[in-house]
Amino acid sequence: MIPENNCSLCALCEFRTKIVMPDGNFDSNVVLVGEAPGENEDLTGRPFVGRSGKLLEKIMNAEGIKRSDVLITNTVKCRPPGNRDPTKEEMNACRPFLHYELSGKKVIVGLGRSACRDLIGYEGKMADIVNKEMTITVDGKEMVFIPAYHPAACIYSNESKAELRRTMNILKNKYLG
Numbered sequence: 001m002i003p004e005n006n007c008s009l010c011a012l013c014e015f016r017t018k019i020v021m022p023d024g025n026f027d028s029n030v031v032l033v034g035e036a037p038g039e040n041e042d043l044t045g046r047p048f049v050g051r052s053g054k055l056l057e058k059i060m061n062a063e064g065i066k067r068s069d070v071l072i073t074n075t076v077k078c079r080p081p082g083n084r085d086p087t088k089e090e091m092n093a094c095r096p097f098l099h100y101e102l103s104g105k106k107v108i109v110g111l112g113r114s115a116c117r118d119l120i121g122y123e124g125k126m127a128d129i130v131n132k133e134m135t136i137t138v139d140g141k142e143m144v145f146i147p148a149y150h151p152a153a154c155i156y157s158n159e160s161k162a163e164l165r166r167t168m169n170i171l172k173n174k175y176l177g
C-alpha cells in the first residue's frame with residue numbers, strides 16, 4: 001500500500017514538494033525507520049540524502065553495510081514544516097504505508113525518538129533503550145525491534161555515534177550475514 005501522488009491524508013501535504021518513499025532493498029530482512037524527511041529529502045524524494053543521511057551511510061559502511069543491503073524509510077513520508085517532529089495524528093495517517101513497508105521484515109531499527117514513539121509507544125530517554133533488542137508484533141507478526149540513535153543525534157556526539165555503529169555491527173553480524 002503506497003500513498004496516492006496527491007495524498008492528503010494529513011496536513012503535511014500542504015507543505016511538501018515530494019512524497020519521500022522508501023529506498024534501498026525491498027527484499028531485505030532489515031528495515032531502518034527514521035523520523036521524517038528533511039529539506040533535501042523533500043526536494044529529491046529520497047530518504048536520508050542530507051547531512052544525517054550521509055553520516056548514516058558512513059556509519060553503515062564502516063560496519064560493511066551498504067544502503068542497498070537494507071530498506072530505508074520514515075514514520076511519515078512528507079516533510080514537517082521547519083523539521084519539527086511529526087505529530088501523533090500525522091504518524092497515524094501514514095501508518096498503513098509504514099506497516100506495508102514492514103511486512104515480511106525480520107528486523108526493524110527505530111532511528112530516534114519519533115520512530116520509537118511510533119513503533120513501540122516509547123516516550124522515555126533514548127539512552128535507556130538504545131541497542132536493547134526486543135520482540136514486537138506488527139500486524140500479527142513477530143519482529144525484532146532495535147532502538148537506535150538517530151544519525152542527527154550523532155553529528156556532535158561521539159558517544160551516540162559509537163552506539164549507532166554498534167547498532168550496525170549487530171545488524172551485520174546477527175541479521176545480515
Ligand code: URA
Binds near residue numbers: 034047048
Ligand atoms: N531524517 C530522517 O529522519 N529521515 C530522513 O529521511 C532524513 C533525515
